[in-house]
Every structure is written in C-alpha cells, then in structure tokens.
Amino acid sequence: MIISVASGKGGTGKTTVSTNLARSIDQKVQVFDCDVEEPDSHLFLNPVIEKKESVIAPVPEIDLEKCSFCKKCMNICRFGAIAVLKKDVLCFENLCHSCGGCFEVCPENAVMEKERSLGEVEHGSSNGISFIHGRLDISQVMVPPIIKKIRSYTNPDIVTIIDAPPGTSCPVIAAMNKADFILLVTEPTPFGLHDLKLAVETVRILGIPHGLVINRAGLGNDDVKIYSEKENLPILMEIPFDKKIAKIYSKGQMVVEQLPEYKEKFQNLFNKISQLVEKGRQEK
Amino acid sequence: MRELVILSGKGGTGKTSITSAFASLAENMVMCDADVDAADLHLILKPDFKVSSNFKGGYEAVINPDKCTGCGRCIEICKFDAVKELFEIDPIECEGCGVCVDLCPEQAIDFPEKLCGQWYISNTRFGPMVHARLGIAQENSGKLVSLVRQEAKKIAEKGNFDLILTDGPPGIGCPVIASIGQATAILIIAEPTVSGLHDMERVGQLSKRFNIPAMVCINKFDLNLDQTKKIEEFAKKTHIAVVGRIHFDRTFTESMVQEKNIFEYNPDSQTGIEVRQVWDKILSFPLFNTPVANNILQHL
Structure with missing residues (x-):
C-alpha cells in the first residue's frame, strides 16, 4: 500500500506526519522523501545511509565532424535547448527536458549522449524502516525524474509512505500519482484552507482516495472543519497546536518518542487509512 | 528600481505573512506574488483582479483516433511513458515535447496549446499587484513566475515605482530560480528548527550560485535558541546579512484570520515592532542600496 502525504501549503506538517506514522505502525514500511528540493525526513529518522547513486539525464552533445548543420535537431526541440549556427551547434543543457527528439531526428548520427547530473538518491535504514530520499543539485530544476527514480524502488509487499513536496504542480503529481491513498495535512488557518482546496482539487483529478490530518488544531478558526464537512473530506486525525510539539520538532526529535501517547493515535490513523483504501478497492 | 524577493526554502516559515506586513511599510512599490502554485498573498491584500489574462504555458499531444493506425511508434519514442496501450496520451504524464507529433508516420497527433493558468494585474490598498494562479496539476510554473515578475517590472517602470516586493515560492527548484534572476536582493525567512536550518542553507547556496545578495530573518526565533544561533552562524560564515529576529x-x-496584515491588526504588538525593525535593517543593507554594486554582481 502506497500512502502519499501531501499538502498545498508548505510547512503544515507533512514530514512530522509521515515520519511519525512510519515509526508507529507494526508493519514493514519504507519511507520515500520525495521533497527533493528540501528533503527533511532524514533529520528526524536519522537513517544510516548505505548506498548513494546519482540521477542523470541524457542531454545532447554534437559531433561537429559528422554534423551537416541541417537544423533538424533545433527544429524538433520545443524547449529551445539547441541552436544551430553556421559552423557550430550550441546545446543549453539547463533548458533540455531529455525528450530524446534530437537523437531521433539526426540523419548523420551526430548527436551524442552526454550525462547531466540532476541530483542524487540515497538509500538507508532507520531502526527497521527502509529509507530512500532524493536531493536536487543546487541550481538544477528537473525534479520529477528524481522522484520517479525514488519511486522505482517501491516494494509492493510492504507499506510505502511518501513525503511529498508542497504545491500542486508537476513535482507533487509525480509524488502522488498511482498512490493508493493521499493523506492531506493542513493547518486551520486561511492560508491552510486556501491551499487545502487546491490540494483537494489535485487529488480529485487523480481520483485517489484521500483524507485529512489537521495539524496545529485550535490555532486559527473552524473554516477547515466546515469545508471538510461540506466536501465529505474525512478528518482522520487532529494534532493540537502545542508549543511542546513545536519544540520537539525544532530539535529534530520524533513526537511518538517524546510523547508516547501519540503512538496509538498514529496507529489509529493508519487503521483508518487502511479501511478507506479497502473501501476504495471494493467500490472499484 | 529595486526588487526584494522573499524566500524560505522550507514552506510555512512566514514568507507571506511577513511580505504582507512589509506592504504597510514600503512606499511607492509594486507587489508581486511569485508563488503561483499555492498563492496566498491575495488573501490578505485583497486585490481587485482588474485585468485577467490567460497563461498558455505549453502544448499537449492528443492522438486523433481516426488517423491512428496503431503502429506503436509514439510508444517507442516517448521518454515520459505518456502513451497508454490503446493509443491515448495521459495528459498528466505528457511533457509537451512534441516528439511524437513530429515523428508519427500518419501525422495522427495534434498538438494544441494548453491553457495552464491565469495571471492578473490588480489594485490593492497598498498599491498595484501582479499575481497568478497556475492551473491544477500544470507544468511550467517557472515560466509563469517569470511572466508575473516581468509584468511587475513593467508596471514599476511605467509608474515610476522604486520597489518591487516579491513573495517567492518554497523550495529551490524551477519556480524559485525563476523568481530570483536579476533580483536586487533575497530575504530568507528561516525558522529555528533542524529542518528550517537545513533548508535555508540550500537557499543560501542557491543565492551564491546566482550571485544575488542575501539577508536572513529568523521567525519564531525563541522556539529554539540553539537553532537560531546555528542559523546566524551559518549566515555569518557565508556572508548572508542577519536582519533580525521575530518572536513566536x-x-x-x-491577523491572518481577520484577513489583515499585522500592522492593520495590531501595530503595537511586539511582533509588529520587530517586523518594523527588520524592514529598517533591510533598507539600510548596503547591497540593497548600491545599484552599481548590484549591476556588477549581475554581470559576473
């Protein structure tokens, strides 16, 4: 079962929920931190990293001795990553989406594959939790290939918990797509509600069963609850606004380890998710 | 004209609350919301959405079933696994590269332009504002960020405004890079948590890579004084100016619940006083005031 933990707004508690959930359940679990721009789960799970690999994308490099300057590569490239001049060809690898069009159309076989590093993926483990996260290289922009790489290690026999990036665009979709359940985390404030609505729209486009965790409950107002009721969005757990929890988080500690009464609450959350996933399967 | 871009790396550290507060303090400025994915600034500034325009950010391949012979060439060449078995293209997976469109032997694939969002020029009680809404599950947020910033710049030049205040997106990827090019300075809003420190370090590295002067303000600083000190030490080491601390x-x-900024809600609160001090420090930050130095930096 794949559970993707997401939110429209950043800083609502995705990492807190995903790491504590993983630590609480009595099943084999893997945690994938797919917020590759700012991965933070490792700061809480402290995994021992066992393996590192870089994520690379093929970009073109032109063999000028073979090139006939026909411009076919430039013409197929929708991203403006190739400029054919009179006697030279410029490749702008930061604009390249690695679609492979230039390799396909070159009649002279002059387009060679060069490797461009997008980021890295690290594998490790933390007290029985299998852990993988990705990290985008500074000044790189291609996030979805790193997320896809992480997700290629999904073990279908165990529970997978994905810590998704904030927002609603392509990186989030890559972290949510084909999950069995999307757990949305929000805070009960106007910003939290506004971005929750965007996240719910995104999840509905994907057609995946979903539910809500309200973090910092008691902080703002009741509008998130009113919205959830109206939209039939099940509230699966509430974590109160509590400076004690904020302090635990600030030190990189786990809530379920510092406040053991939360372990049962996260187990309940997991049971509710399992029931909703089962219900979704039957409806299908 | 100067542009201050407010970033954080980590989401939820207070970018938008602080940007909306600055709106009360800054004079003669244009506001720009560059968090097009999950824009929130409008919830406080209440823009009037006076001029609305479509954002066409890309194209989408669509197979015409009448022409398709099922040869499978598109499945073979698509690097994004977007072509499904029965020759339908999954719009969520489609990158819009058009390679299948060009190489289909039957020319059976259409390539319509896609509406990816909306952008707006508005009036607010603080001055003009440029903002946008990226369509759900759409791509090209970086392009839309560049667009709203360009439009804000045009308005500022035309109306002789001397400052653009840009509320940036979280992270360090495509939309963030689009939000900082050519900016005068970056203000990083950091929170004193292990993740807040980790994430601001990455934004700090990004600002160095793009040669944009950076400042940092620590929000909720009393939540964890050890982490606050670590953030300030990192800033010192990497020549990021510390412009203040704000209480938790x-x-x-x-004030957010009242749809007001902090100066409209409670100007004399301790938080209000601290935000004012941060703003004064930003204004006196040398690299924010020397257009020559800034121009040199931009040409490096």
Missing part, C-alpha cells in the same frame, strides 16, 4: 506568538495567525 499568535499575532500573525490572528
């Missing part, structure tokens, strides 16, 4: 209290959230 509920005033920001209370």
